[in-house]
Amino acid sequence: MGIIKRMRKIILFKIVFFIAGFSCLFSLQDTDGSGFADSDVTLDFRSLQQGDIVRVSVEGKGIIRKAEVLFLGETYIMGRGEESGHWLAFLGLDLGIKSGTYTIEVSLLFNDGHHRNIRREILVKNREFTTKKLWVEQDYVTPPQDALDRIQWESELLGQIYDIFTLQWYGEGPFIIPSDGEPNDNFGERRIFNNEPRSPHSGVDISSPHGTPVKASNSGRVVLAKNLYFAGNTIILDHGLGVFTSYLHISNILVERGEMVRKGDIIGEVGATGRVTGPHLHWGVKVSGSRIDPYSLLSLN
Numbered sequence: 001m002g003i004i005k006r007m008r009k010i011i012l013f014k015i016v017f018f019i020a021g022f023s024c025l026f027s028l029q030d031t032d033g034s035g036f037a038d039s040d041v042t043l044d045f046r047s048l049q050q051g052d053i054v055r056v057s058v059e060g061k062g063i064i065r066k067a068e069v070l071f072l073g074e075t076y077i078m079g080r081g082e083e084s085g086h087w088l089a090f091l092g093l094d095l096g097i098k099s100g101t102y103t104i105e106v107s108l109l110f111n112d113g114h115h116r117n118i119r120r121e122i123l124v125k126n127r128e129f130t131t132k133k134l135w136v137e138q139d140y141v142t143p144p145q146d147a148l149d150r151i152q153w154e155s156e157l158l159g160q161i162y163d164i165f166t167l168q169w170y171g172e173g174p175f176i177i178p179s180d181g182e183p184n185d186n187f188g189e190r191r192i193f194n195n196e197p198r199s200p201h202s203g204v205d206i207s208s209p210h211g212t213p214v215k216a217s218n219s220g221r222v223v224l225a226k227n228l229y230f231a232g233n234t235i236i237l238d239h240g241l242g243v244f245t246s247y248l249h250i251s252n253i254l255v256e257r258g259e260m261v262r263k264g265d266i267i268g269e270v271g272a273t274g275r276v277t278g279p280h281l282h283w284g285v286k287v288s289g290s291r292i293d294p295y296s297l298l299s300l301n
């Protein structure tokens with residue numbers, strides 16, 4: 001075994017601690033066993049639990065023509081990252097994913113026509129979630145008959161928006177917290193409204209006074225800027241490659257659908273619209289349809 005091959009084996013497993021959390025960087029098992037001569041694949045994540053995001057990056061030493069990731073029966077086309085020769089995909093471990101072993105397969109097609117498939121198994125662990133009782137206006141628990149069509153239409157609209165897959169990465173560096181205030185680590189909380197169980201909490205709430213600026217967590221396109229029945233005034237940004245952030249219960253929306261925003265731009269103001277118990281920003285993240293803990297996104301550097 002040559003010294004370079006031996007060195008590669010030694011660096012196969014590297015653990016790097018970041019300030020915001022803990023991410024793992026390691027090369028994947030090459031299914032044809034011929035080493036990593038023309039590509040290195042890296043997985044980056046905070047932990048492997050319900051609600052975590054996994055970033056798959058490929059550093060192409062040869063020239064890659066096409067890169068794809070196969071995960072949970074879906075194919076994700078990789079896009080070009082912020083640095084040249086860098087390819088990216090984001091995978092979501094949904095809030096409801098079952099614990100167990102899952103396979104991530106990266107498929108690369110090089111300019112000279114040869115293929116390489118790289119496979120890795122990940123072990124997803126259970127996360128504990130707390131239960132909370134909340135009291136809101138009864139119309140937000142059992143909506144009146146005349147609101148049902150609107151709720152149904154809005155749910156279909158959100159489905160269409162989260163189906164968008166933009167094959168371009170708009171993000172610029174790490175994501176940022178969108179508002180000053182007291183962050184609550186309440187992603188996935190089981191919720192009981194006026195004594196009736198409802199869907200688990202699919203974001204985090206940042207307690208801030210009415211009128212506090214809401215910033216774009218990263219650069220992207222505004223794909224929704226609209227009042228919704230439960231979410232109140234809502235903004236959704238598409239950052240590309242299946243990654244969306246949402247900002248709910250806003251008092252004042254300062255952007256329009258279709259507009260491009262830069263990371264840190266003020267897009268709205270904190271409010272108390274929709275189903276709330278007081279002013280706060282509900283910040284949500286979706287990755288190709290999966291409900292993701294925003295703090296897991298923040299831990300990607």
Ligand SMILES: [Zn+2]
Nearest residue numbers: 203204205282
């Ligand atoms: Zn919330």
